[in-house]
Amino acid sequence: AYWPSSGKLSVEGLSARYSADGPSVLHDVSFTVNSGERVGIVGRTGSGKSSLTLALLRCILTEGKVFLDDLPTNTLNLDSLRSSITIIPQVPELLSGTIRQNLDPFEEHDDAVLNDALRASGLFSLQRDDDDVKLTLDSAIASGGGNLSVGQRQILALARAMVRRSKLLILDEATSAIDYETDNAIQESLRTGLDKDVTLLTIAHRLQTVMDADKIMVLDAGRLVEFGTPREL
Ligand code: ATP
Ligand code: MG
Numbered sequence: 001a002y003w004p005s006s007g008k009l010s011v012e013g014l015s016a017r018y019s020a021d022g023p024s025v026l027h028d029v030s031f032t033v034n035s036g037e038r039v040g041i042v043g044r045t046g047s048g049k050s051s052l053t054l055a056l057l058r059c060i061l062t063e064g065k066v067f068l069d070d071l072p073t074n075t076l077n078l079d080s081l082r083s084s085i086t087i088i089p090q091v092p093e094l095l096s097g098t099i100r101q102n103l104d105p106f107e108e109h110d111d112a113v114l115n116d117a118l119r120a121s122g123l124f125s126l127q128r129d130d131d132d133v134k135l136t137l138d139s140a141i142a143s144g145g146g147n148l149s150v151g152q153r154q155i156l157a158l159a160r161a162m163v164r165r166s167k168l169l170i171l172d173e174a175t176s177a178i179d180y181e182t183d184n185a186i187q188e189s190l191r192t193g194l195d196k197d198v199t200l201l202t203i204a205h206r207l208q209t210v211m212d213a214d215k216i217m218v219l220d221a222g223r224l225v226e227f228g229t230p231r232e233l
Contacts, residue, residue, distance in 0.1 A: 002068075002071070002076050002080040002081075002084055003083075003084060003167070004068045004069045004084050004085075004167045004168055005069060005167070006035035006036075006069050006167065006197070006199075007035050007036065007068075007069070007167035007168040007197065007198060007199035008032070008033065008034055008035045008067075008068070008069050008070065008199065009032070009033045009056075009066070009067070009068060009168060009199060009201075010031075010032040010033075010065075010066070010067040010070070011029055011030055011031050011032070011056075011064070011065070011066050011067075012030050012064055012065040012066075012067075013028050013029075013030055013063070013064035013065065014026055014028070014029040014030070014052075014055055014062060014063070014064035014065070014066065015027055015028055015029070015062065015063045015064055016051055016052075016054070016055035016060050016061060016062045016063075017060065017061050018051075018060050018061070019061070020061065024222065025048050025051045025060075025222050026048050026051055026052060026055055026222045026223075027221075027222045027223050028064070028223070029052065029064070029219075029222075029223070029224045030064075030224070031217065031224060031227050033199055033201065033215070034199075035167075035197060035199055036196060036197045036198065036199060037199055037200075037214045037215060038200045038202070038212075038213045038214045038215075039199075039200070039201045039202070039213055039214065039215045039216070039217055040201075040202050040203075040204050040209065040210025040211075040213035040215070040216045040217070041201055041202065041203045041204065041210075041216075041217045041218075041219065042203075042204055042205075042207065042210060042216065042217070042218055042219075043218055043219035043220055044220070046221075047219040047220055047221060047222065048219050048221070048222040048223075049172065049203045049219055050089070050090060050172055050203070051222070052219070053087045053089070053170050053172055053203070056073075056085060056087075056170070057078075057081060057082055057085060057087060058073070058074075058078060058081065068081075068084060068085070068168065083164075084166075084167075084168065085166070085168045085169075085170065086157075086160075086161040086164060086166035086168070086169050086170070087169075087170045087172065088154055088157040088158060088161065088169070088170070088171045088172060089157075089172050090150075090172045090173070090174050090175065091150055091153070091174065092145065092150075092153040092154055092156070092157040093144050093145060094141050094144060094145030094148070094153055094156065094157075095141065096141055096142060096143040096144070097140070097141055098137065098138050098139060098140055098141065099118070099135065099136070099137050099138070099139050099141060099156065100114060100137040100138060101141075102141055102156060102160065103117065103118070103137070103156070103159055103160050103163050104163060109163055111137060113163060114137055114159075114163060115137065116162075117159040117160075117162040117163045118135075118137075118159050120159070120162055120189060120192075120193030121155050121156070121158045121159035121162060121189050121193060122155055122185040122186065122188060122189040122193070123135060123152065123155045123156060123159060125185065149178075149179075149182065150174045150178060151174060151178040151179065151182030151183065151185075151186065152182070154171070154173075154174060154178075154186060155182070155185065155186060155189070158171070158186065158189060158190075158193075162193060162194070165195075166198065167197065167198060167199060168198075168199045168201075169194070169198055169199070169200050169201070170200075170201040170202075170203070171186070171190070171200070171201070171202045171203065172203045173186075173202065173203055173204055173205055173209070175205055183206075183209075187209060190202070210230070211230055212230075213230065214229065215227060215228060215229055215230075216228065216229070216230055216233055218233070
């Protein structure tokens with residue numbers, strides 16, 4: 001499978017719709033994110049932030065061009081594309097099974113690697129000493145992830161991205177469902193647990209979350225209306 005070596009992402013004239021006869025939800029969006037950059041994406045509800053993540057993976061109908069490491073993604077098959085970009089959705093669906101199976105479905109990694117990722121992701125640090133059940137690699141995940149909070153599911157999905165060593169990671173932050181402590185844990189893990197060369201796009205609901213980003217992207221009604229450093233905006 002194709003694997004991006006740098007995580008540079010360029011988008012040219014990207015438009016998207018959910019069905020052939022449906023309205024366009026992204027209009028002519030163009031931007032470039034360089035390798036290792038941290039970008040915050042903001043915009044009102046319905047402005048197209050999640051749709052942008054789906055369009056990058058061609059999960060919805062798109063027009064325009066997307067380049068990964070200067071390679072047009074329409075030359076990649078969908079499997080390669082979807083293994084090259086890790087997207088953590090607002091409400092991740094997990095596999096039923098264990099934490100281990102979710103982190104490493106093809107049994108490619110040692111426990112030490114998986115435990116390192118869990119630690120770096122912050123999942124363990126969210127546990128309290130008096131919690132009845134300690135999470136381990138063998139802890140069971142109910143169908144879809146129902147026995148974990150949405151925030152914990154996002155953290156587990158983040159740990160999976162760390163195990164995969166994704167060079168391009170897009171986090172679609174959960175909205176109201178997430179508590180302050182979990183949100184902070186995720187932000188802290190992103191700051192400290194990722195390799196420096198990982199390109200990170202964070203869809204954020206609090207401006208404070210993106211103030212230390214390299215660049216901020218503002219979407220409004222499916223259009224990119226601002227893209228620059230926090231100082232410029
Ligand atoms: P939020 O901050 O609430 O997550 P968002 O910026 O992620 O909002 P999107 O979910 O991308 O917004 O929605 C953009 C537009 O696409 C909206 O008009 C929405 O109604 C439409 N849309 C979203 N999901 C679907 C879907 N599954 N089918 C059809 N239209 C959709
Ligand atoms: Mg959304």
